[in-house]
Amino acid sequence: MKKIALLGATGSIGTNTIDVVQAYPERFKIISLTFHRNEQKGREVIKKLHPQFVGVGSLALKNQLEKEFPEIRFGFGEEGLVEAATLADVDIVLTAVTGSVGLMPTMAAIRRKKDIALANKETLVMAGQWVMAAAKEHQVKILPVDSEHSAIFQCLEGQPVGNVKELVITASGGSFRDLTREELKTVTLEQALKHPNWSMGKKITIDSSTMMNKGLEVIEAHWLFDVEYDKIKVVLHKDSVVHSMIVLQDGAYLAQLGASDMREPIQYALTYPERLAIKNEKEFDLTQIGQLHFDKMDFQRFPMLALAFSVGKKGGAYPTVYNAANEIAANAFIEGKIPYLAIEALVEKAVNEYEETTEVTFEEVIKVDKETRKNVESWIKKEGNI
Ligand code: NDP
Ligand code: MG
Numbered sequence: 001m002k003k004i005a006l007l008g009a010t011g012s013i014g015t016n017t018i019d020v021v022q023a024y025p026e027r028f029k030i031i032s033l034t035f036h037r038n039e040q041k042g043r044e045v046i047k048k049l050h051p052q053f054v055g056v057g058s059l060a061l062k063n064q065l066e067k068e069f070p071e072i073r074f075g076f077g078e079e080g081l082v083e084a085a086t087l088a089d090v091d092i093v094l095t096a097v098t099g100s101v102g103l104m105p106t107m108a109a110i111r112r113k114k115d116i117a118l119a120n121k122e123t124l125v126m127a128g129q130w131v132m133a134a135a136k137e138h139q140v141k142i143l144p145v146d147s148e149h150s151a152i153f154q155c156l157e158g159q160p161v162g163n164v165k166e167l168v169i170t171a172s173g174g175s176f177r178d179l180t181r182e183e184l185k186t187v188t189l190e191q192a193l194k195h196p197n198w199s200m201g202k203k204i205t206i207d208s209s210t211m212m213n214k215g216l217e218v219i220e221a222h223w224l225f226d227v228e229y230d231k232i233k234v235v236l237h238k239d240s241v242v243h244s245m246i247v248l249q250d251g252a253y254l255a256q257l258g259a260s261d262m263r264e265p266i267q268y269a270l271t272y273p274e275r276l277a278i279k280n281e282k283e284f285d286l287t288q289i290g291q292l293h294f295d296k297m298d299f300q301r302f303p304m305l306a307l308a309f310s311v312g313k314k315g316g317a318y319p320t321v322y323n324a325a326n327e328i329a330a331n332a333f334i335e336g337k338i339p340y341l342a343i344e345a346l347v348e349k350a351v352n353e354y355e356e357t358t359e360v361t362f363e364e365v366i367k368v369d370k371e372t373r374k375n376v377e378s379w380i381k382k383e384g385n386i
């Protein structure tokens with residue numbers, strides 16, 4: 001029986017994880033979970049899973065839920081997340097919160113020798129160097145949940161490091177893949193939230209449309225697989241059938257294909273190296289799909305992807321700035337405070353204004369993250385847009 005801490009139980013990945021877990025009650029049990037402010041779904045999840053511990057977003061919500069569920073222990077805020085992730089009996093932590101709030105509980109769990117099933121890519125972008133070093137020190141596995149990274153992880157299995165020439169990450173292109181930059185000036189939130197192939201949380205859907213998500217994934221891949229940026233390629237693959245590939249020294253390509261169903265990579269992260277059937281599997285028939293398409297990524301059309309390689313190569317806290325600025329900007333767009341193209345402009349401004357002269361420590365990276373958020377928030381307040 002694998003005992004799981006599920007951070008972000010009310011979200012899209014959280015819901016898919018609960019599906020996987022409930023399909024195999026004899027194999028998995030979620031013993032702790034967190035959610036932020038979706039009370040209704042949070043209550044449903046608590047009733048369904050009967051966890052020992054629940055972390056929530058506020059003290060008021062914690063107090064309220066304690067009355068309703070006296071048999072369960074509750075916590076709130078960062079401490080609640082950390083406690084859920086480090087409960088003594090937890091074997092593996094599935095990090096499915098959005099944004100950099102995932103960092104502290106992930107680090108705390110690694111230090112307590114819990115394996116990590118990582119959906120929360122922002123954690124690795126913000127502080128990949130320190131997260132991976134801690135995982136190595138405490139001999140903890142970081143198992144990718146992101147579909148591209150799960151695909152690469154599967155292709156890399158059994159390959160001596162020297163065999164691998166390149167990683168090829170596929171990109172669906174997001175909701176605006178067929179629009180010109182001119183056409184982007186007037187797009188709405190509603191349009192941005194219509195992803196052609198995947199159903200996901202709001203922030204990652206916006207990130208997919210700006211190609212920020214692919215940028216974050218490039219940096220995530222760099223840290224997860226210890227591969228230089230020059231050996232990470234991105235191709236546009238509108239079909240979302242090939243989840244990603246690796247290229248070997250002799251030119252052979254290995255790819256992982258499958259339905260657009262996040263339960264597959266989630267389940268593999270939980271059962272690795274074993275494989276189990278997916279209950280109520282989505283139909284996947286290559287003869288129905290018929291053709292696959294691959295196109296060059298246009299770095300001018302998607303400047304956030306070009307910027308990811310640039311901040312990634314600079315290292316230090318540059319990726320931290322890139323991620324923090326985007327978190328604020330993407331959420332401001334979701335809240336209707338800025339127009340769509342201001343997301344890119346704000347991320348570019350934050351990265352351009354940041355200057356690093358000496359090597360940064362983990363503590364400094366956290367400071368940079370906070371400062372960037374403050375800066376971007378103040379730019380939004382001052383100008384509405386930029
Ligand atoms: P959702 O927005 O659907 O869910 C986010 C979850 O995090 C919810 O449970 C939410 O709680 C919680 N949460 C939000 N803000 C906070 C906060 N400040 N503190 C604590 N908890 C918080 O996101 P997704 O499930 O789509 O994505 C989660 C992560 O997985 C992201 O990092 C994303 O990039 C990654 N990912 C997602 C994929 C997908 O298919 N969705 C694919 C690959 C990666 P509440 O709802 O109660 O407020
Ligand atoms: Mg992905």
